[in-house]
Amino acid sequence: MPRYRVAVHIVPRQGILDPQGKAVRDALHTLGFGSVVDAHVGRHLVLDVDAASDAEATAAVRTMCDKLLANPVTEDYEIAGVQAA
Protein backbone atom coordinates (compact mmCIF):
# COMPACT_ATOMS: atom_id res chain seq x y z
CA MET A 1 0.00 0.00 0.00
CA PRO A 2 1.45 3.42 -0.84
CA ARG A 3 2.60 5.72 1.91
CA TYR A 4 1.70 9.38 2.18
CA ARG A 5 3.18 12.18 4.24
CA VAL A 6 0.42 14.46 5.49
CA ALA A 7 1.23 17.80 7.14
CA VAL A 8 -1.30 19.39 9.48
CA HIS A 9 -1.44 22.79 11.13
CA ILE A 10 -3.26 23.00 14.43
CA VAL A 11 -3.74 26.57 15.60
CA PRO A 12 -5.62 28.31 18.41
CA ARG A 13 -9.10 29.23 17.23
CA GLN A 14 -9.54 32.87 16.18
CA GLY A 15 -10.52 34.98 19.19
CA ILE A 16 -9.33 32.41 21.71
CA LEU A 17 -6.53 33.55 24.02
CA ASP A 18 -3.12 32.57 22.64
CA PRO A 19 -0.73 32.99 25.59
CA GLN A 20 2.17 31.31 23.78
CA GLY A 21 1.80 33.71 20.86
CA LYS A 22 1.70 36.66 23.23
CA ALA A 23 4.83 35.41 25.00
CA VAL A 24 6.65 35.08 21.67
CA ARG A 25 5.60 38.58 20.57
CA ASP A 26 6.68 40.10 23.89
CA ALA A 27 10.00 38.27 23.85
CA LEU A 28 10.69 39.43 20.28
CA HIS A 29 9.91 43.02 21.29
CA THR A 30 12.28 42.72 24.24
CA LEU A 31 15.00 41.51 21.84
CA GLY A 32 14.47 44.58 19.66
CA PHE A 33 12.23 43.12 16.94
CA GLY A 34 9.65 45.92 17.21
CA SER A 35 8.42 45.23 13.67
CA VAL A 36 6.53 42.15 14.88
CA VAL A 37 2.91 43.19 15.23
CA ASP A 38 1.44 39.86 16.16
CA ALA A 39 2.49 36.25 16.69
CA HIS A 40 0.55 33.03 16.82
CA VAL A 41 1.87 29.67 17.89
CA GLY A 42 0.35 26.40 16.82
CA ARG A 43 1.50 22.86 16.15
CA HIS A 44 2.89 21.44 12.97
CA LEU A 45 2.32 17.71 12.66
CA VAL A 46 3.74 15.45 10.00
CA LEU A 47 2.14 12.02 9.78
CA ASP A 48 3.31 9.15 7.57
CA VAL A 49 0.21 7.17 6.72
CA ASP A 50 -0.34 4.01 4.67
CA ALA A 51 -3.40 4.52 2.46
CA ALA A 52 -4.77 3.57 -0.95
CA SER A 53 -4.79 7.17 -2.20
CA ASP A 54 -3.91 10.69 -1.07
CA ALA A 55 -7.64 11.41 -0.60
CA GLU A 56 -7.94 8.42 1.73
CA ALA A 57 -4.82 9.50 3.65
CA THR A 58 -6.25 13.01 4.07
CA ALA A 59 -9.60 11.64 5.25
CA ALA A 60 -7.86 9.40 7.80
CA VAL A 61 -5.83 12.33 9.16
CA ARG A 62 -8.98 14.48 9.43
CA THR A 63 -10.56 11.72 11.55
CA MET A 64 -7.41 11.61 13.73
CA CYS A 65 -7.58 15.38 14.23
CA ASP A 66 -11.24 15.18 15.21
CA LYS A 67 -10.67 12.30 17.62
CA LEU A 68 -7.28 13.07 19.17
CA LEU A 69 -4.96 15.65 17.69
CA ALA A 70 -6.93 18.89 17.88
CA ASN A 71 -8.99 20.22 20.74
CA PRO A 72 -12.38 20.91 19.11
CA VAL A 73 -13.21 23.65 21.63
CA THR A 74 -10.08 25.76 21.32
CA GLU A 75 -8.29 24.75 18.14
CA ASP A 76 -8.73 24.70 14.38
CA TYR A 77 -6.81 22.42 12.05
CA GLU A 78 -6.06 22.41 8.38
CA ILE A 79 -4.36 19.90 6.13
CA ALA A 80 -1.29 21.79 4.93
CA GLY A 81 -0.10 19.29 2.36
CA VAL A 82 -0.11 15.68 1.18
CA GLN A 83 2.68 14.04 -0.74
CA ALA A 84 3.78 10.52 -1.56
CA ALA A 85 6.43 9.46 0.98
Add this chain to the structure above:
Amino acid sequence: MPRYRVAVHIVPRQGILDPQGKAVRDALHTLGFGSVVDAHVGRHLVLDVDAASDAEATAAVRTMCDKLLANPVTEDYEIAGVQAA
Protein backbone atom coordinates in the same frame (compact mmCIF):
# COMPACT_ATOMS: atom_id res chain seq x y z
CA MET B 1 5.03 50.25 5.73
CA PRO B 2 3.43 47.10 4.34
CA ARG B 3 2.69 44.20 6.60
CA TYR B 4 3.54 40.61 5.84
CA ARG B 5 2.36 37.38 7.38
CA VAL B 6 5.23 34.92 7.60
CA ALA B 7 4.63 31.27 8.51
CA VAL B 8 7.47 29.23 9.98
CA HIS B 9 7.79 25.52 10.72
CA ILE B 10 10.12 24.58 13.54
CA VAL B 11 10.70 20.83 13.74
CA PRO B 12 12.95 18.50 15.72
CA ARG B 13 16.17 17.97 13.81
CA GLN B 14 16.38 14.70 11.88
CA GLY B 15 17.80 11.96 14.10
CA ILE B 16 17.07 13.81 17.33
CA LEU B 17 14.64 12.08 19.70
CA ASP B 18 11.07 13.32 19.16
CA PRO B 19 9.17 12.15 22.26
CA GLN B 20 6.07 14.17 21.38
CA GLY B 21 5.92 12.55 17.96
CA LYS B 22 6.34 9.11 19.50
CA ALA B 23 3.54 9.85 21.99
CA VAL B 24 1.24 10.93 19.15
CA ARG B 25 2.02 7.81 17.12
CA ASP B 26 1.45 5.51 20.10
CA ALA B 27 -1.80 7.25 21.03
CA LEU B 28 -3.06 6.95 17.44
CA HIS B 29 -2.20 3.25 17.41
CA THR B 30 -4.09 2.80 20.68
CA LEU B 31 -7.11 4.48 19.11
CA GLY B 32 -6.98 2.03 16.19
CA PHE B 33 -5.18 4.12 13.58
CA GLY B 34 -2.66 1.42 12.77
CA SER B 35 -1.98 2.95 9.35
CA VAL B 36 0.15 5.68 10.95
CA VAL B 37 3.75 4.65 10.46
CA ASP B 38 5.42 7.70 11.93
CA ALA B 39 4.54 11.06 13.46
CA HIS B 40 6.54 14.20 14.04
CA VAL B 41 5.46 17.18 16.08
CA GLY B 42 6.86 20.63 15.60
CA ARG B 43 5.69 24.19 15.99
CA HIS B 44 3.84 26.30 13.46
CA LEU B 45 4.44 30.02 13.99
CA VAL B 46 2.65 32.82 12.21
CA LEU B 47 4.26 36.23 12.57
CA ASP B 48 2.79 39.52 11.33
CA VAL B 49 5.78 41.70 10.50
CA ASP B 50 6.06 45.26 9.19
CA ALA B 51 8.72 45.36 6.46
CA ALA B 52 9.54 47.11 3.21
CA SER B 53 9.29 43.92 1.15
CA ASP B 54 8.54 40.25 1.53
CA ALA B 55 12.27 39.49 1.22
CA GLU B 56 12.98 41.84 4.11
CA ALA B 57 10.19 40.28 6.19
CA THR B 58 11.61 36.81 5.53
CA ALA B 59 15.13 37.92 6.46
CA ALA B 60 13.84 39.44 9.72
CA VAL B 61 12.02 36.24 10.63
CA ARG B 62 15.13 34.17 9.89
CA THR B 63 17.06 36.35 12.33
CA MET B 64 14.32 35.88 14.93
CA CYS B 65 14.49 32.10 14.49
CA ASP B 66 18.26 32.15 14.90
CA LYS B 67 18.12 34.33 18.01
CA LEU B 68 15.02 33.17 19.83
CA LEU B 69 12.44 30.97 18.16
CA ALA B 70 14.34 27.82 17.26
CA ASN B 71 16.80 25.87 19.36
CA PRO B 72 19.90 25.66 17.12
CA VAL B 73 21.05 22.43 18.73
CA THR B 74 17.88 20.38 18.42
CA GLU B 75 15.62 22.09 15.90
CA ASP B 76 15.46 23.04 12.23
CA TYR B 77 13.24 25.76 10.84
CA GLU B 78 11.93 26.62 7.43
CA ILE B 79 9.95 29.57 6.16
CA ALA B 80 6.69 27.95 5.05
CA GLY B 81 5.16 30.99 3.39
CA VAL B 82 5.05 34.77 3.11
CA GLN B 83 2.01 36.77 2.08
CA ALA B 84 0.87 40.37 2.33
CA ALA B 85 -1.33 40.71 5.43
